[in-house]
Amino acid sequence: MPTALITGASGGIGSAIAAALAPSHSLLLAGRPSDRLDAVALRHDATTFPLDLTDTDSFESSCEIVDELDVLVHNAGLSIPGHVDESDINEWRATFAVNVFGPVALTLALLPALRSARGRVVFINSGAGRAASPGMASYSASKFALRAFADSLRDDEPQLRVTTIYPGRTDTEMQRELVAFEGGEYDAAKFLRPETVAAAVANAVATPRDGHLHEVVLRPGR
Incomplete structure (x- = not known):
């Protein structure tokens, strides 16, 4: 059975991706140790894979045990809502550490295993990675950077299949925090379900090798 490694799998979109891939893949669930991750x-x-995305120096030793990897799903993310004049540089550093530098370093550490399997890399980006979202300055910038990395990886590693998925607003804890920041009333029915995003990931992973799915754009249908 092929192996898939998923970051940020303890809840929300990540746990939905785990459920979508579990029937067809052996799962490595990467993240900081927690009861929620253990429960998934x-x-x-599945097997938990202890990993702190901000501790990039540890990736090389952590990933030595992975000889071949069929699927890598970059799902973990950090959002610190704030307009440009409300933000500070430490918030930008924290956001880029999780949303950009972590995925870059993890991909580099796992590149030999991905090459061995002629694997697939899936990036869970955001609508903010295509058009900057008001009040989400550092988050939008980090998602644009992640988009550029995915495009570069696709160009430079032709044996890999690299897909970026751009979900619109999705019913997650991050979304609840954003709505609270905006001062609105939360209505889950207005947003994508995590399972819908996970289905897009599963479809991308299942794409036959004669096709290379570059991008998927998802928006709430309500």
Whole structure:
């Protein structure tokens, strides 16, 4: 059975991706150790893969045990809502550490394993990675950077299949925080379900090798 490594799998979109890929893949669930991550692993007979995306120096040793990797899903992300004049440089550093530098470093550490399997890399980006979102300055900038990295990886590693998925607003804890920042009333029915995003990931992963799915744009249909 092929192996898939998923970051940020403890809840929201990440746990939905785990559920979508579990029937067809052996799962490595990467993240900081937690009861929530353990619960997802137990549910899908998966293996936890201790990883702190901000500790990039540890990636080389952590990833030595992975000889071949069929699928890498970059799902973990950080959002600190704030307009430009309300932000400070430490918030920008924290956002880029999780949303850009972590995925770049993890991809580089796993590149030999991905090449060995002629694997797939899926980036969960955001609508903010295509058009900057008001009040989301550092987050939007980081998602544009992640988009550029995915495009560069696709160009430079022709044996890999690289897909970026741009979900619109999705019913997650991050979304609840954003709505609270905006001063609105939360209505889950207005947003994508995590399972819908996960289905797009599963479809991208299942694309036959004669096709290379570059991008998927998802928006709420309500």
